[in-house]
Amino acid sequence: MPYQEEFLLRAYRSMRTIREFEERCIAEFMGGNVPGFVHASNGQEAIAVAACIDLSDSDIIGSTHRGHGHCIAKGCDIGGMMKEIMGRSTGLCKGKGGSMHIADIDKGMLGANAIVGGGPPLVNGAALASKTLGTKNVAISFNGDGSANQGTAMEAMNMAVVLQLPHVFIYENNGYAEGTAANYGLGCDSLTDRNAGFGMPAECVDGNDFFATYEAIKVATQRARDGGGPTSIEAKCVRFDGHFIGDPQLYRGKDEVKNARKNQDCLKIFRDRVIKEGWLKAAAMNAIDKEIKAEIEQAVADGLAAPHPDPATDLMSDVYCSY
Amino acid sequence: MTNNSNNAQVTGKTSIKTYRDAINDAIREEMRRDPTVIVLGEEVSGGAGCDGEDDAYGGVFGVTKGLMPEFGRERVIDTPISEAAIIGAAAGAANNGLRPIAELMFFDFIGVSFDQIFNQAAKFRYMFGGKSKTPMVIRGTVGGGWRAGAQHSSMLHSIVTHIAGLKVVMPSNAYDAKGLMVQAIRDDDPVIFLEHKVMYDNECEVPDEQYAIPFGEAAFPRQGKDVTIVAISNMVTHAIAAADLLAQEGISCDVIDPRTVSPMDDEAILESVEVTGRLVVVDEGNPRCGLASDIAGIVAEKGFHSLRAPIRTVTAPHTPVPFAPELEDAYLPNVDKVLAAVREVLGA
Incomplete structure (x- = not known):
């Protein structure tokens, strides 16, 4: 067996937790318990887990507006x-x-980021700190096919190559920059080829396949840790819901989401694979499902019971360290 | 909501329109009239390259809905998420025969594109010795109230008002929004047009015909003699509500809506303070180096001898916009805060 059982169970637990968390977030948002905007990442769980499962707390990630999974x-x-x-x-x-x-x-x-393309330059900074301080920490930025077209992302990639920073650029290509098709917004045929043009190794993987994604990122992360500089990984994936919760998604094709949920669900693909290979038993995963349901239920109950901020003390605090 | 603008010279047919539709009307009619007017930005139509419906968004708040079906994708251009490139393209096109209307979905995104705005578009004419013109409009949504958190709720109007070469427009109602948008499109200078996102559904009577409201002319939604209240954008709503409540107590407020903050109708404010001797400025922006302190400074400098009480400003506190509803509500100016400030300058 190429993977430890403990590793597989951990991967499954993490992916399932994201799925359950996002689905519950959507329900709570629709129920009026979540203010503002929510951008759910259900459907894209495999990439987040493949990227982070081997990281320590001192490795850094920078996320996007679709950041719960990360x-x-x-x-x-x-x-x-x-x-x-x-x-x-x-x-x-x-x-x-x-x-x-x-x-x-x-x-x-290092934070979700409500500015598309806001993250990669910051993650370069985390990588620079690692390189300068010699900590051997790795920095990973999550990007979308949308942020691929921001100057900030392109500048960050170039600088990461120039400075040979330990930065893995992950592009979650879910086919949509908000409500615009990736194949419209990206002027090139292949984002991976474009990123290779910055002078770093670049690979494209099926982001619905946890194992393919994990193996690619593992190589990139090790290279970064060993001083080999940045890598671009484009992971093609599916966004199961709208750009934001409540998005009517008029721009999506008929049955597109239905078919994707049926055929491109990374969790189903993971389960089928580990059962077929005889690596895990369905019962073990079902038990995890049950535990996670209870954990999320508890998180929601705790959330609803949690105190609201007090404007008298909380509004003006945390703006500066001292002022 | 009634028409707050007493400068309204409504002739001909009118309709009740939302702030959103009034802006849409202005752009549509100008596009019909002038083939050099184009619209570009992220999802100004929506659904580009997708398998589903065209014109899926019409801008994330639906302001440009229906323009692409009428004028085509050549003139209503969905761009990649590339704010610097959007603004740069608009500025370059404006110098070469077009009148672009560029959208920054949330005005917070000026950060990504700021060089193209303040070092490029704003300075062209001056640097080139008056030999160029940059007739572009940058539309952006500003303001809190949507629980959208720190990076989607800022005002930032004071930052662009600070920059010479830009004009800054902040309509507070549908009537003004239409007339000011027409003027913005026809204007030969770069215009920042800021739409407060909580006002899109606010309605008032709007003429069907096109009309341009000149920049630098304030509106006077309430007239009075005891206190001058200067308010902009959505704060005008609070100022009017406060004035109406105070009127019941026999306190009469002169509410001034500058409508454009660069150029700004300083004269209207100074003339009002000459009568009232008291000034409250209401601004949703942060307090330091902000529009409220700018207006207070103008009056302190040029109208000092009219003042019978210290000036009061009502602004957001010096913090980013918080997410939690309780904190955001406490952050935003509201009617009670305006009432308290008015009572304070009256010594009541």
Whole structure:
């Protein structure tokens, strides 16, 4: 067996947690318990977990507006996340950030980012710190096919090559930049070829296949840790819901989502593979499903019971370290 | 909501229109009139390259809905998510015969494109000795109230108002939004047109015909003699509500909506303060180096001898916009805060 059972169970648990968390977030948003905007990552779980499963807390990731999955994969507390997304004072960011700005520096989660392309230059900085301080930490930026077209992403890739930074650029290509097709917004035929043009190894993988994605990222991460510089990994994947929850998705083809959920569900593909190979038993995964359901149920209950911020004390705090 | 603008010279047929539709009308009619007017931005139509419906968004708030079906993708251009390239293209096109209307979906995204705005578009004419013109409009949504958090809720109007070469327009109602958008498109300078996202569904009577409201002319939604309240954008709504409540107590407020903050109708404000001797400025922006302190500074400098009480400003606190509803509500100026400031300058 090429993978330890413990590793496979951990991967499955993390992916299932993201799925359950996102589906519950959608329900809670629709039920009026989540203010603002929520961009769900269900359907894209395999990439987040493949990228983060081997990382330590001192490795850094930078995320996007669709960042819940990256948080969970990096080990952020789901109770703290749910409270944050509900805007409670005991949330990961004391209710000041919300879904689009969720972060947990202690876990090496540099933050979701509501500015498309806002992340990669910052993640270069984390990589530069690692290189300068000699910590051997790796930095991973999650990007979308949309942010691929931001100058910030392109500048960051070039600089990462120039400075040989330990930065793995992951492009989650879910086919849509908000409500515009990736194959419209990307002027080139292949994002991977374009990124290779910056002078770094670039690979395209099936992001619905956890194992293919994991193997590619593992090589890239090791290269970065060994001083070999940045890599681009484009992972093709499917966004199961709208750009934001409530998006009517008029731009999507008939039955497109239905077919994707049926045929391109990374969780189903994982389960089928590990059962077929005899690596895991269905019962073990079903037991995990049950546990996670209960955990998320608890996170929601705790979130709804959590205190709201108090404007008298919380509005003006945390702007500066001292002022 | 009634028409707050007493400068309205409504002739001919009118309809009740939302702020959103009034802006759409202005752009549509200008595009019909002038083939050099184009619209570009992220999902200004929506669905480009997708298998589903065309014109799926019409801008994320639906302001440009229906333009692409009428004018085609040649003139209503969905761009990649590339704000610097969007603004740069608009500025370059404006110097070469087009009148582009570029959209920054959320004005917070100026950060990504800022060099193209303040170092390029704003300075062309001056640097080139008056030999160029840059007739472009940058539309953006500003303001809090949507629980959208720190990176989608900023005002930032003070930052662009600071920059010479830009004009900054902040309509507070549908009537003004239409007339000011027409003027913005016809104007030969770069115009920043800021739409407050909580006002899109606000309605008032709007003429069907095209009309341009000149920049630098304030509106006077309420007239009075006791206190001057200067408010912009969505804060005009709060100022009017406060004025109407105070009127019941016999306090009469002169509410001034500058409508454009660069150029700004300083004279209207100074003339009002000459009568009232008291000034409250209401601005949703942050307090430091902000529009409220700018207006207070103008009055302190040029109208000092009219003042009978210290000026009061009502602004957001010096923090980013928080996410949690309780915090965002506390952050935003509201009617109660305006009332308190008015009572304070009256010594009541």
